[in-house]
Amino acid sequence: MxxxxxxxxxxxxxxxxxxxxxxxxxxxxxxxxxxxxxxxxxxxxxxxxxxxxxxxxxxxxxxxxxxxxxxxxxxxxxxxxxxxxxxxxxxxxxxxxxxxxxxxxxxxxxxxxxxxxxxxxxxxxxxxxxxxxxxSAGTAACVSTVAPVRPGLNTTLSTTGLNLALWGGGTMNALETATESQGCTISAIYANRPNGAGLVSYLVGVPDFVNAEWQTAFAGGRIPGGTALMLICRASATQAVVSVPSPVPAAPAPRKIGLKPAPLVGAAAVAIVDGGSGELLYDKNATTPRPPASLTKIATAILAVEGTELSSGVTVDVDGQRMAALDGSSVMGLRPGDCYSMTDLLYGLMLPSGNDAAIAIARYEAGSEAAFVKQMNTLVHRLGLSGTTFTDPHGLGSPQHRSTAYDLAMMARYGMTLPQFREVVGAPLRTTSGSRNIALYNTNTLLQRYPGADGVKTGFTDEAGRTIVVSAVRNGHRVFVALLDDRYREDSAVALLDWVFQNYQW
Incomplete structure (x- = not known):
């Protein structure tokens, strides 16, 4: 054209x-x-x-x-x-x-x-x-920081042919997740350049040099909110398509040099994944679906980081205090009418494991929890992970809400390639600066306990037991350990991290 x-x-x-x-x-x-x-x-x-x-x-x-x-x-x-x-x-x-x-x-x-x-x-x-x-005192102030366009695609797409949309801001991966969740696989995109100097195009599935002008126009990989897009869609071909670029292997998989077997731990499922290559180094029921509890929020955070303007003020309609009183939910402490930046909500999601923050993020980014869950499952599909089905953004979940230790480790691996995600999950504490100053403390105690630990998330429900995915770096090499239903998850994670760093060579 x-x-x-x-x-x-x-x-x-x-x-x-x-x-x-x-x-x-x-x-x-x-x-x-x-x-x-x-x-x-x-x-x-x-x-x-x-x-x-x-x-x-x-x-x-x-x-x-x-x-x-x-x-x-x-x-x-x-x-x-x-x-x-x-x-x-x-x-x-x-x-x-x-x-x-x-x-x-x-x-x-x-x-x-x-x-x-x-x-x-x-x-x-x-x-x-x-x-x-x-x-809340900050509600009126929130108006000046509200993004000019709501997040996501401000239209319903036809699954084939030409579509016009106003993009709410975010990365190309977020854009493709949003379109895929509506049944549209993008073959080409046309957009106004940010400087107003005409159109620029992006073709899917071609070498990077073909899209050099697009990459120059949208330096850093983020498309600003309010950008008008023309999308050429084709119907999603198959559920087997993997379309999110995983981290490129920086080196071959490490080789095992020690004879010592992995320590026995009480977890129902374990996965140890090498961050550089994505290789599964240890497997105990690693691909068996189980309730993940708040490890669900790894996917929620990825979507928020990639698909919103993180500086935007969000006025919430979630009552975290009521949630905590009703069912003992872990919460950030939101009140209806509070205004916080999306960045603050991310910290409230990932540090104290706020179920109220998860709902607020889902409603803001996708318009409803159901629409957001659809995007979560699209993200998992695009990452090529087949053992996960999400039914909510927080992990309190229905019996159908399931994931695997391997899938969760791989989600965390992808999340840790995103600088904003890495910054959030590696913070021991954060004080919000929105409607109220809320001190948020990270439930991942391994950040202080284990040298080199820099993320990512803990979880707990009666059904799931105690869960964790932890990331740790030693001598420049990152390893992920995912544990499901382990009463002594921190001790188990320490033992497994020590074992893998002592018995593998990069």
Missing amino acids: RAATVAALLSLLLGLVFPIIPASAEGPDVAHEQSALIAAGRDPLPVGSIAVVRADGDCLRVRPAAGLSGTPLTCVASGSTATILPGTSDADGYRWQLVTASGFTGWVADVYLAAYGSPAPASGGATAGAVSPGP
Whole structure:
């Protein structure tokens, strides 16, 4: 396709890149004129407060501008929460308020919002809770740091042919994961150059030098948020395709020089993987699927690092304190209405193993937990790992939520190639700088205990037992040890790391 033709099409059709919700499926924001008149006598909900969507069992449309004419950005389920942002307007017989809900920022008719903690109407939707924790001081400040475009692909793709999309920011790997999760395998991409000097193309499956202009235009491998893309898709060919580039083997696999067998440990499954070559050095039920607990968050963190603008402010609708009280969840400590950078949420995910942070990241990046889980499973498939099925972003999981020691070690190996991932999982502690200063401590005690340990994650549930993936470097050589269901996981990891460094030669 000639570049001039592509440029003309891209300019002409740019307005089509936002997700389309059929105009005929209108629902709450047009159907109840009497309710709108009643709402006119009520003060707007205060900025920074949390509201509950009361849409009579339907969903509430979030629009890019106040009024009924804008194409909805999303439709938020009745019973969900929304954070009130600065902005009120009257249009089309409704009062509209600016909100953040389910990872989207936009305008809603506030007749369908109720203060968080207020009693539900007799015939209304589900309530989100009985007591409001109150607004956070940083909510209004969060507005200035919200990314101009929501993360991911701001459209629903056709699985074949030409698609237009507005990219929310991230790496090429994140872009391919997002498209694959919608059934589109990219064959070519056209984008506006960041400096505005015309289009640049990227062809999939060709030598790097062919895409040299793309690599120059998007130095560092990240495509900025707000970049308009033309995607040429073909239907995903086979579930066997591996399309995420794994770390290139830096050296041959190490050879075993000692006769000493691996120490006996109580883990139900063990995998030891050489970081340089990806070779499996020791295997005890390494490919047997088991519940991974919070090791799930390795995949969650990879998607967040690759698929979001990490400096973006995120206003959350997750109540971590309530989660901890209900089921003893490990949490970062989020409250509805809190604003934190995506970087802070990553630390809250990986250091204290915050299940609330996992949900907040999933909703922000993909719009819903279900959509995010689809991307998690796409990532696993693209990495060529066949023993993993995720059903949630945190690991509390259903009986179908499973992974293997080998898969988890290989996910960690890929994650540790990403500088931001490495920085997060190697930090013993972090103090957030968002709505509140929260001190976050890393549950991976091997960072202080074992020389050379620099990541990655621990986990625990009653079903999974104690789990861990640890990375350690000695003499420039990195090794990953993954243990599932090991009561003495730290002691076992130390013994296995000592054994592999003493009995293998690089």
